[in-house]
Amino acid sequence: MIASSRSPLVWLVHISVILLVVLWTLPTAGLLISSLRDKDQLAVSGWWTALSTSTQNLVFRAPGADTQVEKDGKFVIAGNMLEGQSGQVSAFGFNSKDPAAFQPGQSADLPSGEKLTVQADGAFEIASDKAMDGARGQRIFYTAAIPPRFTFDNYREVMRAEGIGASFINSLTVAIPATIIPILVAAFAAYALAWMKFPGRAILIAVVVGLLVVPLQMSLIPLLKLYNGVGAFLGVPAKTYVGIWLAHMGFGLPLAIYLLRNYMAGLPREIMESARVDGASDFDIFIKIILPLSFPALASFSIFQFLWTWNDLLVAMVFLGTGNNELVLTGRLVNLLGSRGGNWEILTASAFVTIIVPLIVFFTLQRYLVRGLLAGSVKGG
Structure with a gap:
C-alpha cells in the first residue's frame, strides 16, 4: 500500500x-x-x-463667564472635560507650550487671576474672587488615558450629508444599465465569433484581444470628442445617462466578448448540431441553448462590470458631470472630505457605505465566478 x-x-x-x-x-x-x-x-x-487604552493629548474649552455661579464667596465655573465618558486624566495645563505642567488635583494660577483645578476623573473648576467676564471660556490642555470607544457617529455623519440619497440613485442609474447593455451586446458578438463562420472572424478576435490592453485614459478624450460631435450634430445634450452608458459599454465590451467567446467555444458542439438538425436557427440556438448554458460566464462578467461602474469616478465626471443633480455616490463622498482633506475620519465609513451594494452583488453571484472564468480558460478554443 x-x-x-x-x-x-x-x-x-x-x-x-x-x-x-x-x-x-x-x-x-x-x-x-x-x-x-x-x-x-x-x-x-x-x-x-482599537481594543487597548490610548493616551491622547486633548484640548477642552471651558464654558464662558455667563455660566459662573457664586459659591462660598467665590465665582466658580465647573464641569467635566470628559463629558460623561470614561477615562483618566494624567496631566493638564493652560498653555499650549506646556500642556502637561500640572498633575490632577493641583491648582494652576491662570494669568487673569483665577485658579484652575482638574481632577483625575476629568472634573474641573475655575474659581475667582471676583466676577469673571468674557464670552470665550478658558482653554484647558490635558493628557488622558481613554478606553476603547466604538460609535456609529461616522456613519451617521455620512448618511446625513446633503445629496447622499440622490447620488445613491444616480450610481444605480449608471451601474445597472451599464452592466446589462454590454452583456447583451457581447453575448451576441461572442456567439458569432465562437460558432458562426464568416470572413475576417480571426481578425476580429485578434482586434478584441488587442483592445484589452488599451488604457482607458488614452481613449477617454477621443471618445468624448466623438460623442460630443455626434451629440451636437443630432441636437442631443452632451452629458446624459445615455452617454455614460455608451461609454461604459465601449470600455467593457472587449473583456466581455473575450470572456464569453472563450466560454461559448467550449460548449459541446453536438448540442448545436442536434439543434440545427431539428431545424433551429442560429437565433433559436443562441436564445434557447447558449444563453442558459453560459450563465456562469455571464454572471462572472456581471460582477466585474458592476464593480467597475459602481466604483467609477473618472468616467462619471467626464460623461455625466459634477453638478448636484448628476454627481454619483463616489463623487459625493469625496466631496465630504473637503478640498483640504478635512473630516478625513469619515473616509472609512464612506468606504463601507459604497461597498454595501457591490458586496450584495458579489455574494449573490460569486458561486458562478470561478466556474465561469475557469471554464472559459480551460475549454476555450
Whole structure:
C-alpha cells in the first residue's frame, strides 16, 4: 500500500491562496474597525490598537463667564472635560507650550487671576474672587488615558450629508444599465465569433484581444470628442445617462466578448448540431441553448462590470458631470472630505457605505465566478 502525498506545487498553491486571502482580508477588517472607532482615537492610533487604552493629548474649552455661579464667596465655573465618558486624566495645563505642567488635583494660577483645578476623573473648576467676564471660556490642555470607544457617529455623519440619497440613485442609474447593455451586446458578438463562420472572424478576435490592453485614459478624450460631435450634430445634450452608458459599454465590451467567446467555444458542439438538425436557427440556438448554458460566464462578467461602474469616478465626471443633480455616490463622498482633506475620519465609513451594494452583488453571484472564468480558460478554443 503506497501512501499518497500531495505534490509541492499543490502546497505552494494553497499557501499562495491563504496569503492572498490574508492580504485582502486584513485591510478590509482594518477599514471596518476604523469606521466604528471614535474619531479622536482614530486620529492618534491605528486600528490594531482599537481594543487597548490610548493616551491622547486633548484640548477642552471651558464654558464662558455667563455660566459662573457664586459659591462660598467665590465665582466658580465647573464641569467635566470628559463629558460623561470614561477615562483618566494624567496631566493638564493652560498653555499650549506646556500642556502637561500640572498633575490632577493641583491648582494652576491662570494669568487673569483665577485658579484652575482638574481632577483625575476629568472634573474641573475655575474659581475667582471676583466676577469673571468674557464670552470665550478658558482653554484647558490635558493628557488622558481613554478606553476603547466604538460609535456609529461616522456613519451617521455620512448618511446625513446633503445629496447622499440622490447620488445613491444616480450610481444605480449608471451601474445597472451599464452592466446589462454590454452583456447583451457581447453575448451576441461572442456567439458569432465562437460558432458562426464568416470572413475576417480571426481578425476580429485578434482586434478584441488587442483592445484589452488599451488604457482607458488614452481613449477617454477621443471618445468624448466623438460623442460630443455626434451629440451636437443630432441636437442631443452632451452629458446624459445615455452617454455614460455608451461609454461604459465601449470600455467593457472587449473583456466581455473575450470572456464569453472563450466560454461559448467550449460548449459541446453536438448540442448545436442536434439543434440545427431539428431545424433551429442560429437565433433559436443562441436564445434557447447558449444563453442558459453560459450563465456562469455571464454572471462572472456581471460582477466585474458592476464593480467597475459602481466604483467609477473618472468616467462619471467626464460623461455625466459634477453638478448636484448628476454627481454619483463616489463623487459625493469625496466631496465630504473637503478640498483640504478635512473630516478625513469619515473616509472609512464612506468606504463601507459604497461597498454595501457591490458586496450584495458579489455574494449573490460569486458561486458562478470561478466556474465561469475557469471554464472559459480551460475549454476555450
